[in-house]
Amino acid sequence: MEAGKGSADLEQEVLGQSLCTSCGACVNICPYIKVVRDRVAVIEPCGLTEGKCYDFCPRTPTDIAALDKSVFGKTRSDFSLGPYISIEMAQAKDSEIRCRAQYGGVISALMKYALDAGEIKNAVLTRPFDGAMMPASVVVEESRQLEECAGSNYVSSATLARMNEATRQGKNSIGLVGIPCQVMALRKMQASRHDTGAKGVKLVIGLFCTWALSYKGFSEFLKKKVDLSQVRRIDIPPPPANVMVVETTAGDIRLSLDEVRKFIKPTCSVCYDMTSEFADVSVGMVEGVEDWNTFIVRTPAGENFIDKAKKAGVINTKPLEETRLEHLKQASSIKKKRAVDAIQKRTNDKKNLLYLRLSAQEKKKFL
Amino acid sequence: MGTLELDKPGKTVLMMGDEAIARGAIEAGVDFCASYPGTPATEVPESLARVSEHFGIYAEWSTNEIVAFEAATAASLAGLRALVAMKQNGVNVCADFLMTVNLAGINGGLVLVAGDDPSAISSSNEQDSRSYARYADLPLLEPADFQEAKDMTKWAFELSEKLGLPCILRSVTRLSHSRGNVKLGVLPEKTRKAKFEGVYISGAFAAAQHAALHQKLEQAREEFETSPFNFYVGPKKAKFVIVTSGTGWLYSREAVAALGLEAKVGILKIGTTWPLPEKFIVDHLKNVAEILIAEEVDPFLEQNIKILLAEQAKTLGPIEVYGSKSGHRPAYGEMNQDKVVQALASIRGLQLKARDEKYIEQAKELALTYIPPRMPTFCTGCPHRASLWAIKSALKLDGRDGFVTGDIGCYAIGAGPAGYFQIKTIHCMGGGIGLANGFGKLDRFAFNQPVIAVCGDSTFYHAAIPALINAQVHNSNVLMVVLDNGGTAMTGFQPHPGSGFDALGRSAPTVEIENICRGIGVEVRVRDPFEISQAVQELYDMLQEDGPRVMVFRRRCFRIEAKEKLQKKYYVDQTRCIGDDCGCARFCSRVFNCPGIIWDQEAQKAKIDEVVCTGCGVCATLCPGGAIKVRGAAS
Numbered sequence A: 001m002e003a004g005k006g007s008a009d010l011e012q013e014v015l016g017q018s019l020c021t022s023c024g025a026c027v028n029i030c031p032y033i034k035v036v037r038d039r040v041a042v043i044e045p046c047g048l049t050e051g052k053c054y055d056f057c058p059r060t061p062t063d064i065a066a067l068d069k070s071v072f073g074k075t076r077s078d079f080s081l082g083p084y085i086s087i088e089m090a091q092a093k094d095s096e097i098r099c100r101a102q103y104g105g106v107i108s109a110l111m112k113y114a115l116d117a118g119e120i121k122n123a124v125l126t127r128p129f130d131g132a133m134m135p136a137s138v139v140v141e142e143s144r145q146l147e148e149c150a151g152s153n154y155v156s157s158a159t160l161a162r163m164n165e166a167t168r169q170g171k172n173s174i175g176l177v178g179i180p181c182q183v184m185a186l187r188k189m190q191a192s193r194h195d196t197g198a199k200g201v202k203l204v205i206g207l208f209c210t211w212a213l214s215y216k217g218f219s220e221f222l223k224k225k226v227d228l229s230q231v232r233r234i235d236i237p238p239p240p241a242n243v244m245v246v247e248t249t250a251g252d253i254r255l256s257l258d259e260v261r262k263f264i265k266p267t268c269s270v271c272y273d274m275t276s277e278f279a280d281v282s283v284g285m286v287e288g289v290e291d292w293n294t295f296i297v298r299t300p301a302g303e304n305f306i307d308k309a310k311k312a313g314v315i316n317t318k319p320l321e322e323t324r325l326e327h328l329k330q331a332s333s334i335k336k337k338r339a340v341d342a343i344q345k346r347t348n349d350k351k352n353l354l355y356l357r358l359s360a361q362e363k364k365k366f367l
Numbered sequence B: 001m002g003t004l005e006l007d008k009p010g011k012t013v014l015m016m017g018d019e020a021i022a023r024g025a026i027e028a029g030v031d032f033c034a035s036y037p038g039t040p041a042t043e044v045p046e047s048l049a050r051v052s053e054h055f056g057i058y059a060e061w062s063t064n065e066i067v068a069f070e071a072a073t074a075a076s077l078a079g080l081r082a083l084v085a086m087k088q089n090g091v092n093v094c095a096d097f098l099m100t101v102n103l104a105g106i107n108g109g110l111v112l113v114a115g116d117d118p119s120a121i122s123s124s125n126e127q128d129s130r131s132y133a134r135y136a137d138l139p140l141l142e143p144a145d146f147q148e149a150k151d152m153t154k155w156a157f158e159l160s161e162k163l164g165l166p167c168i169l170r171s172v173t174r175l176s177h178s179r180g181n182v183k184l185g186v187l188p189e190k191t192r193k194a195k196f197e198g199v200y201i202s203g204a205f206a207a208a209q210h211a212a213l214h215q216k217l218e219q220a221r222e223e224f225e226t227s228p229f230n231f232y233v234g235p236k237k238a239k240f241v242i243v244t245s246g247t248g249w250l251y252s253r254e255a256v257a258a259l260g261l262e263a264k265v266g267i268l269k270i271g272t273t274w275p276l277p278e279k280f281i282v283d284h285l286k287n288v289a290e291i292l293i294a295e296e297v298d299p300f301l302e303q304n305i306k307i308l309l310a311e312q313a314k315t316l317g318p319i320e321v322y323g324s325k326s327g328h329r330p331a332y333g334e335m336n337q338d339k340v341v342q343a344l345a346s347i348r349g350l351q352l353k354a355r356d357e358k359y360i361e362q363a364k365e366l367a368l369t370y371i372p373p374r375m376p377t378f379c380t381g382c383p384h385r386a387s388l389w390a391i392k393s394a395l396k397l398d399g400r401d402g403f404v405t406g407d408i409g410c411y412a413i414g415a416g417p418a419g420y421f422q423i424k425t426i427h428c429m430g431g432g433i434g435l436a437n438g439f440g441k442l443d444r445f446a447f448n449q450p451v452i453a454v455c456g457d458s459t460f461y462h463a464a465i466p467a468l469i470n471a472q473v474h475n476s477n478v479l480m481v482v483l484d485n486g487g488t489a490m491t492g493f494q495p496h497p498g499s500g501f502d503a504l505g506r507s508a509p510t511v512e513i514e515n516i517c518r519g520i521g522v523e524v525r526v527r528d529p530f531e532i533s534q535a536v537q538e539l540y541d542m543l544q545e546d547g548p549r550v551m552v553f554r555r556r557c558f559r560i561e562a563k564e565k566l567q568k569k570y571y572v573d574q575t576r577c578i579g580d581d582c583g584c585a586r587f588c589s590r591v592f593n594c595p596g597i598i599w600d601q602e603a604q605k606a607k608i609d610e611v612v613c614t615g616c617g618v619c620a621t622l623c624p625g626g627a628i629k630v631r632g633a634a635s
Ligand code: SF4
Pocket: A006, A007, A029, A030, A031, A032, A033, A046, A047, A048, A050, A051, A052, A053, A054, B581, B582, B583, B584, B585
């Protein structure tokens, strides 16, 4: 983690290069950086040459091994999925949760349990639709508020900006649900020498992610087809369908995924993490199995929490078959490989990988 | 009772120039006053409004100057005496009506007070409105002191009525806004009843009317030949004469005295500057070899006198003329005694004792020990600061190099650091939305910068609506932001059609900005700019849309609010202030820059300047440390 850079550098190296993930780590930690929708901007130069914004950003130099050490106390041995303790399949026991949430409903079930059991006081997560198709990150205090947060979204919202706001108000027992870039930034914050409230995040549930769409491009595209206020839910059914289904009050619209992919954020092409490798627990879908989630327990804290949740009968688990595990590893490795290629192409530099600082061993695998 | 109502003929009282004009109108028995506020003329109608009940005068703040002028003309056509006052730019707004009412004629005395602002102390331009008199063939009077301001105004009504023409009275900031002695005249018995008769049409026989107008002007010239407002002082056989008008009169007198030239230099003071009292002038210039013309701004008198000298060359012989053309007087900026002294000295080859070089420096230093150095900025508590910050944020987030076209009002200082350098164009009332309108149609030429037109609430009613209609009809890509602070703030909070009260402070029907927009069919939203993050978000969203859109940032100017409510006392909890460190870097005092927040050098923390802070509290919503708090409130 290279120190000695500030908002001007962030503007130049990240925002100006379309590398911002809209994670929100740099937002609401000072008055200079703001987010609207998924657009982040430095409104006015603060004049400092060194600061937290640069330090926290998941697209400024990030030493994977060092971050491993700070989160897990050791470096990784699995270069495709990152450090983990166990991998299983899981689903929420409560069928109602399962049906509301897309797929297995594990996240909703776990967050509900965490809040009800007092493991955390607040949950920071994303409500998929906040009018006009833009998701909103919210701070939730009671588990019944979780309902509206079920479902998938394909535009990322600045969850960490919301978290920064919450910690600034003194909230210090937070559970956070985030996508890999957000989780990475959160861990960078927690590892930073700068003072931050991020240490108040006690439980991190990471989602799988392959890409996110840019709000501006995608909403303008969609606006031509439907009144955005009518959109109720967006879903991408498992392959080989290759479509995105937009459910609206006026009926479903099916969009070709090839068309939708044009609006993927440029930063997702250099993203090295599919499975939220720095989370306490990572959750994703299982290809071909509706109703169940892939479920990776990574940290001892995560394991401890999951044990309690299992005991409380919140989720069902079953082993993930070997072929599926292989499939998952392969998918994750492909994303990494693609990211490395994209970085090399972008920078015309074969050795230095933009923001990625990989150990010699890891480099060997992907270079 | 104030001096305006004082019924003591012959008594000398202290009056502001604008008040003296108002008193002159009262002594002329003025019945009707309609105006639009504008420095330096604002206090004329304001004074009349103050005593309107007492004297049975109808007074209104009109939507703009041409409407005011037309309304006042209606009163004149019905046989009443009417006054309309405006700043220099207002005369331009009136120009269309001016160039027809001169031909169609009037009935009751009608006086147009044009307040010029030399050096543009409180204006977007510098302009000499006297040319309008020549252009429109109307009689022009230029008071040189406070007494004349009153007396000339009274006489202007009589003259106007006699000629059947509106009369223009030109004042300037120095006269309008300073105070001097005025000997009061008699208050008239008011008996006029309004009745319209006759035909007043310009155009049908315009050429014939124009000829008749020239005759009326000749009649005015005749009147002027014997006017007491034109006189000569100085030696009987002076070879050198200063010809002067307006404020130039006092400066010339002082300059001649300062140089001890009373025995050699005469002063010919002209109060009726269009049409010129030619005979009177020629009489006083016989045997004169050189003249210096001392007037303010344009060489109006200078050029007209030069024409006269050319016409009278046979009678007068060659006369050397010094003025702006010869380089002895700048044809811009305010006049002062020094400028006349300099001109006289250089013409006459006098050695002036130079001022100590350090004088100006020392004077500045001395002044600064009492006044802290400060860039022009918005008042503490001003909603415009928050609005411009929201605009800046939204444009930055948008990232397409958007910019702001400005308009006339106190928010115009948003072109400087006070508004974070956001405003890139400023012209005339309504000019911002008009320009934006055009920018919004450049998309076919690969133009993709978003354009925001800012406009004050008063300006909106005054001049922005036609451009907004144009934007709607042509589907121009423009976002208009109306900075609605509830009144005409720049000139001292005169009401406008949205205020809900009239010139006398009585409640009045309102015309809402958003209803006008809806009527036009333009999408409109209303927001409090102090809810900054929502304001930024909505503005950003609106920037993403095409076609015309209006955002009304509505928050009453804190100056009005503070008058009504007990203000809250804010302070900085210095234990929570982040100060210079990462996470703030002195945002409040350095960047947001409200004069109510200062930097405490000793503590290296921010501090509220309690004398200046109005307690608006917007800084508290922006402070990242939660350090700005209300005294006495639970933390
Ligand atoms: S104050 Fe700190 S966090 Fe904010 S922009 Fe400056 S360096 Fe970045």
